[in-house]
């Protein structure tokens with residue numbers, strides 16, 4: 001893994017709602033976890049078949065609690081196996097490897113006010129951010145949208161952290177966040193943070209920009225799950241490896257399976273850490289990431305192997 005790996009035991013599994021499970025993890029060496037910052041995620045290495053399957057999940061507990069880390073996982077029906085394994089095969093007492101925490105969604109501590117917005121399972125990084133803000137005595141509010149009353153799984157924890165400052169939006173009651181009014185007329189120095197479905201994130205960003213919010217005050221997190229696709233061939237120019245990426249593996253996973261160490265942080269197309277230089281592409285690069293600019297995509301010189309692929313013949317990478 002690109003960051004230090006820790007072996008942990010699944011101490012407790014809680015069924016929070018249909019298709020949502022929470023996992024409490026403790027180190028198997030008896031040591032404490034490091035303190036992390038609100039918004040951090042870890043990567044779980046899950047034992048699927050003959051290779052580990054690595055998925056990122058946000059830490060949702062109290063960042064200062066060092067004997068237990070908590071993550072919540074929504075079962076993705078279209079999953080290639082990671083969330084399904086966690087829902088169908090994971091048991092208390094099992095051991096898995098996890099990465100050290102990485103924060104791609106940090107709070108801006110100098111902010112004068114903080115607006116936190118969560119859609120569905122996007123509540124997980126927002127919850128740890130809310131804990132951090134509550135501990136700092138910061139001025140913040142939370143807007144939590146979910147499908148039906150049974151899916152507001154962290155409502156009580158949020159209410160305890162921010163009494164009177166948590167706003168609920170229940171989709172089955174036709175309640176939704178109006179980003180135009182939420183973001184209008186906010187005082188200078190306000191920061192906005194959102195984690196949720198792509199359409200919701202895009203709507204909030206568009207509303208903020210059209211209201212004149214500086215981009216530096218609009219923060220979002222969105223991890224994409226790698227999608228499968230047609231197999232394609234890869235040549236690694238530096239290591240001399242040549243192999244085929246099968247339809248059910250990402251390019252990054254296929255590179256790792258060759259024993260080649262490739263960098264990554266989010267494994268979800270968001271951070272840019274896994275960027276590789278394309279030396280040649282016989283076919284069309286299919287970019288799924290959220291990182292490359294339109295010009296970078298058009299250049300055909302870069303690819304994010306955690307989520308993007310080639311449609312066609314052979315891809316040659318400077319690796």
Ligand code: FES
Nearest residue numbers: 267271272274306
């Ligand atoms: S690991 Fe973050 S974009 Fe690929």
